[in-house]
Amino acid sequence: MEQAFIRFEEVVKEYVMGEVHIRAADGVTFSVEKGTFTVIVGPSGAGKTTILNMLGGMDSCTSGRITVDGKEISGSTRRQLTDYRRYDIGFVFQFYNLVQNLTALENVELAAQICRHPLDARQTLVDVGLGDRLNNFPAQLSGGEQQRVAIARALAKDPKLLLCDEPTGALDYVTGKQILALLQDTCRKRGMTVIVITHNLALTPMADKVIHIRNGRVSKEEINTQPVPVEEIEW
Amino acid sequence: MPSHLYTDLLREIRKTRRRFLSLLIMNMLAVGFLAGLRMTSPVMRHTVDRYYDRQALMDVRVLCALGLTEEDVEVLGQQDGVLSAEGSRSFDALAGEQIVTLTDIPDRVNLPEVLEGRLPQAPDECLTEQAVLDALEIGIGDTLTLDTSDARAKNGGEDILSGKTYTVVGTARSPLYITMDRSTTSMGAGTVRGFVAVPKENFTVDYYTTAYLKLEGLEAWNCYTDDAYEDAVDDFIDRLEPLGRERAAMRREQLLRETTITDMMAQMLSSGLSAVDLGNAKWYILGRDTVESYLTFSVDSARMSDLADVFPMIFFLVAALSSLTTMTRMVEEQRGEIGSMKALGLSDGAVSFKYLGYALAASLTGGLLGLAIGCTLIPWLIYYEWTQLSYLLPSAEFLLYPSVVLYSLGLAVLATAGAAWAACRSALRAVPAVLLRPRAPMPGRRVLPEYIPFLWNRLSFLRKVSIRNLLRYKKRFWMTIAGIGGCTAILVTGFGLRDSIFDILRWQFDEVTVYDAEMGIREDIMRSEQVNLEHFLAGMPEIGDSLRCRKETVDVIADTAGSRKQVTVENVTLLSFSAAEAERTEPFLHLQPAADGLHRDGAASLSIPDNGVLLDEKTFELLGIEPGDPVILRDSEEHTYPAVATGGCENYVNHYLYMQDGYYKEVFGSAPARNTMLLRFSEGPGGTGRLSAEEQDALAQKLVDQPGVQSFSRIDSMRTRFEASMGNIDAVILLIIAAAAALAFLVLFNLTNINVTERLRELATLKVLGFYDGETASYVYRENIFLTLLGTAAGLFMGRWLHRWLIHTIEVDYLLFGRTIHPKCYVYAAVLTMLFSLSVNVFSFFYIRDIDMVGALAQKQE
Known part of the structure; x- marks a missing residue:
């Protein structure tokens, strides 16, 4: 059997807060193929972010196995997780999280300078459509532009995996759509494996694969053989 | 106010315990340090004052060169305001090789506090100090023998004490001597080791050397801090003066009668009481402030108090600044929460409650802890150190001034809670919507160094961020x-x-006043005696060199006719040399130009001027004068003489004034009588350095035995x-x-x-x-x-x-x-x-x- 690019096998994440045990992930199992666009969808509190955090090496799982590109992530040491984040993962957040004191270009270069084979920062920014805003500080950019910088920053590391947590959550409809289009393009043109978390079910047609999460478990997995370009989706 | 606000506050404290603790400890340190240091001097003075009260330290003493009679003491006891009066005898004596103060055991005033053993009961028992026992290498139960020949000589050949050998039955400390260090005496070498107190009946003299008085109603005051105490004593002394004149005259007549009655031969003896100039027999009525150890403590505790006044404030400011920053930050961090509280409709007071509560909890708890620790530990530590080093005192008794508590705690709370309040106020002024909206991040901006591409482009990003952060x-x-x-x-x-x-002790004694000893010479020394003395000195291998001079004490006043304020520097030691002697001062005194409190090796030395006076740097500074300015010299009889100050010279301890005899005569109108010799010890046999303490003692004894020599004191002491x-x-x-x-x-x-x-x-x-x-x-x-x-x-x-x-x-x-x-x-x-x-x-x-x-x-x- 061919090994999937990303595999979650019975992954459990339990938080202990005093005497309360919370199972944010309760036996999650799914797989994602390389170069595909996957949407993880579910209501608030279903455990989507927990799954993404474990996949991104920001958090470890309580039990189960996570493998990425044949490498087991679960059970890594702190240092190994940092290396994993450094070389293999690109993150995009709802609130951009740019360094306020660095220009757009510098923010991208910041990520690029810690990688082994970074992409050209300037070109990456041109690619996300910010060729004329290179030397602007985050505060001088609109929300959509800031998110583009964040995407460029993630891409410049040339990661194996691009993880996006509600990337359009803080953006208006039109801008949100542009960002999703950019992510979809990135997947198609660069062959990048992209995983997007959203609570918006309307987005599911754009994905190659949709993973529905409910109460810390995978409730449904769908494969779209004919993903729709995001421009054609209305919500 | 909703009770959950308390819950919120408590959880906030738990959640941010690092910040809370650092705020608390900072307040603790600031308050503890400020209050502790401020209370140290009061605690010391309080302890000592209580000790004085317990041991009934005299308030006033009466001294008379002719002694005081039983009747004098009785009359003193009947005076208005006198609680008790007691006559006391005290003489210098030798116990073995050690000089001690021989005194009687008092019943009512200056009671010794027995530390070990007991008070004497039999006439041949004595009480002494541990230092005396240590020096004699004996213990309680051993005997010591007293040699009173010095006192006998001064008493006209009649001995003052019947028994000479005493069993030591106890050690004690006396409120009259709270310093370990005792005065030097005219009696031979070195310093007094301590006192030996024997029962009164052993004394064979019929007069007292001192009458000690305890006044009514003074115990309520602290003698060091309450002006009322001093005023009451001064009043009493003023009232006593007429009686003093009357009784002294009576004593004089009585003695004159006695001398006529007794054998004329006795009068021929050139020593003892009869040798004292009878006309000079007056009563000296003095307060505590003339007791040496009382005064030393007063000066030391005052210095402590000065230090405590200034220093902790700086410390406090730094701590307050840090607390202030912390609280301001905290409020700013939580502006979103403040906004939602306001949006919920809570009053400004309720919203501020958490932050004010946080600040109050940290500053009050910290401050109270600081008070508890600081006001006990700091005074105790310093006092303990003092008593170990140089005082003989009971252990500290604590007290707390409400004023110190209030202002130290108040300042701390004000700084911390005030910052919280100010930050809250500025946050609350905004409408909730503004607060709820995330604060626009402080925009990135170019900073100056970026415009220097040559430098800027060489920096890595992290350095660039750091520089921007720093500057923005x-x-x-x-x-x-x-x-x-x-x-x-x-x-x-x-x-x-x-x-x-x-530094200044080293500089003063190794670099400025480099002579080793000073010898007091009788002013009326006969020429032949002087020649003999000089011969004697020349023949002594221990003495390297000597220099005669005139020494007296004057006050120096800035002669600023026009200005409102007159500055006086008191107790300036005047040294006058002849023109020839002035040339030779160098091995005794290194006089260098004043250098603002810094010793400079090898600076050119100053010579003593022949047309003015050379002052020490500090006097010069205190007077605020310029070289060539006029000054006024005031002698002990309050006569004033104009002079000119030529400049200041390096000096750190005490005040000095140097001049030449010619100018002395010009200023004071009479040629100076020689009364002092400065001595330098020789480098020792084979050049092996200075004399040992024992050699110095032996030398001192030899010198004071010479006719014409009045006293000898070493600079070392x-x-x-x-x-x-x-x-x-x-x-x-x-x-x-x-x-x-x-x-x-x-x-x-x-x-x-x-x-x-x-x-x-x-x-x-x-x-x-x-x-x-x-x-x-x-x-x-x-x-x-x-x-x-x-x-x-x-x-x-x-x-x-x-x-x-x-x-x-x-x-x-x-x-x-x-x-x-x-x-x-x-x-x-x-x-x-x-x-x-x-x-x-x-x-x-x-x-x-x-x-x-x-x-x-x-x-x-x-």
Whole structure:
């Protein structure tokens, strides 16, 4: 059997807060193929972010196995997780999280300078459509532009995996759509494996694969053989 | 007010316990240090005053060269306001080789406090001090034999004591002698070891040397701090003067009668009471302030109080600044929450409750803890150190002035809670919607160095960010610089203060007054005696060189006819030399030009002028005069004489005035009578250095036995006395250094903490990007290190200034402290500050390592 690019096998994440045990992930199992666009969808509190955090090496799982590109992530040491984040993962957040004191270009270069084979920062920014805003500080950019910088920053590391947590959550409809289009393009043109978390079910047609999460478990997995370009989706 | 606000407050404290604790400890340190140091001098004075009260230390004593009779004492006892009066006898005597003060055991006044053993019951028992036993190498139960030949000689050949051998039955301390150091005596070599008290019946003289009076109603006052005490005693002394004249006259007549009656031969004896000029027999009615140990304590505790007045304030300011920053930051961090509270419709008061409560809880708890610890530990420690070093006193009795409690605690609460209140007010002025909206991040902006591409382009990103951060957050920048600088400054001052004080003893006695001893010569010494004495000195191998001069004590007044205020420097030692002697002063006195409290090796020496007076640097400074300005000299009889001051010379301890005999005659109208010889010891047999203590004692004995010699004193003993007194201050300074170090650590900890929490999001972002722990931490460290370096450098300058100011404040009139800080003090202070900074950084490394990326990034941008 061919090994999937990303595999979650019975992954459990339990938080202990005093005497309360919370199972944010309760036996999650799914797989994602390389170069595909996957949407993880579910209501608030279903455990989507927990799954993404474990996949991104920001958090470890309580039990189960996570493998990425044949490498087991679960059970890594702190240092190994940092290396994993450094070389293999690109993150995009709802609130951009740019360094306020660095220009757009510098923010991208910041990520690029810690990688082994970074992409050209300037070109990456041109690619996300910010060729004329290179030397602007985050505060001088609109929300959509800031998110583009964040995407460029993630891409410049040339990661194996691009993880996006509600990337359009803080953006208006039109801008949100542009960002999703950019992510979809990135997947198609660069062959990048992209995983997007959203609570918006309307987005599911754009994905190659949709993973529905409910109460810390995978409730449904769908494969779209004919993903729709995001421009054609209305919500 | 909703009760959940309390819950919120308590949870906030638990959640941010690092911040809460550092705020609490900072308040504790500031309050404890301020109140503790301020209470030290009062505690000391209180303890000593209570001790005086318990042991019934005399309030007034009456002395008369002719002695006082039983009847004198009785009459004194009947005076208005006198609680009790007691006659006492006290003579110098020898116990073995040791000089002791032989005295009787009092019944009512100046009671000795028995420390070990008991009071004498049989006539042949005595009470003494541990120091005497140690010197004699005997213990309680052993006997000691007294030699009273000196007192006998002064008593006209009649002995003063019947029994000579006594069994020591106890050791005690006396309120009359609270210092370990005792006065020198005219009797031979060295200093008095201590007292030996024997029962009254052993004395064979029919007169008392002193009458001690205890006055009514004075115990309620503290003799050191209440002016009322001094006023009451002064009043009493004034009222007693007429009686004194009357009784002294009666005593004179009585003695005259006795001398006529007794054998005419006895009158021919040139010693004893009858030799005393009978016309000179007056009563000296004196208060406590003429008791040497009383005065020493007064001066020492006053110096302590001066130091406590100034220093802790600086310390307090640094702590307050840091608390203020912390509270302001806290309120700013939570503006979103403040907004939602307001949006819920809570009143401003209810919203502020949490922050004010937080600040109050930290500052009050910390302040109260500080009071509890500071006001007991600090006075106890310093007092203990003092009593170990140079005082014989009971253990400390604590007290607390409500005023000190109120203002130290009040200031701390005001600084912390005031900052919270001010921050809340400015936040509450905004409408909820503004507060709820994330605050626009402080926009990135180009800073100056970016316009120098040559430099800027060579920097890595992290360096660029650091530089932008540093230059853009001006408030934090200055707060940090002030905090770190303040700590460095306090450390510099602490170290510098220590040197300033101890240097001057070395400089004074090794570099300025380099003669070894001073010999008092009778003014009416006969020419033949003088020649013999000089021959004798020349024949002594121990004496290297001698120089005659005139010595007296004068007051120097600035002759500023036009100005409103007249400055007087009292107790200036005047030394006048003949023109020939003035040429030879160099081996005895190194007079160098004044250099603002700094000794300079090998500076050109000054010669004593023949047309004016040379003053010491401090007098010159106090008078505020210029070379060539007129001054007025006032002698002990209050006559004044105009003179001209030619300049100031290097000097640190006491005041000196040097002049030549020719000018002396011009000023005072009469040629100076020689009364002093300065001595230099020879370098010893084979040049093996100065004389040992024993050799010096033997030498002293030989010298005072010479006709014409009145007294002999070694410079060393003065030096020892000063060293003991300065030793007292050392404990305080060490305490200051320790407290400054603790504060420096806390301030740095706090600033780093603020710096890290402010950047939490940025740090989390870096971690998500895959920065290693070390790389993430260095993002903060680079700034910290830079700020530490800059703050330290600023602190070194501030310290220099603070030290100078402090020296001016605590310097007593008769001392000139070193004004310059040794380079090594700067090094110590800088190294300590950086060490603290380093350890704080190490500590925060773990904090940064454990930052919860997920939690930090899930929040909205604020």
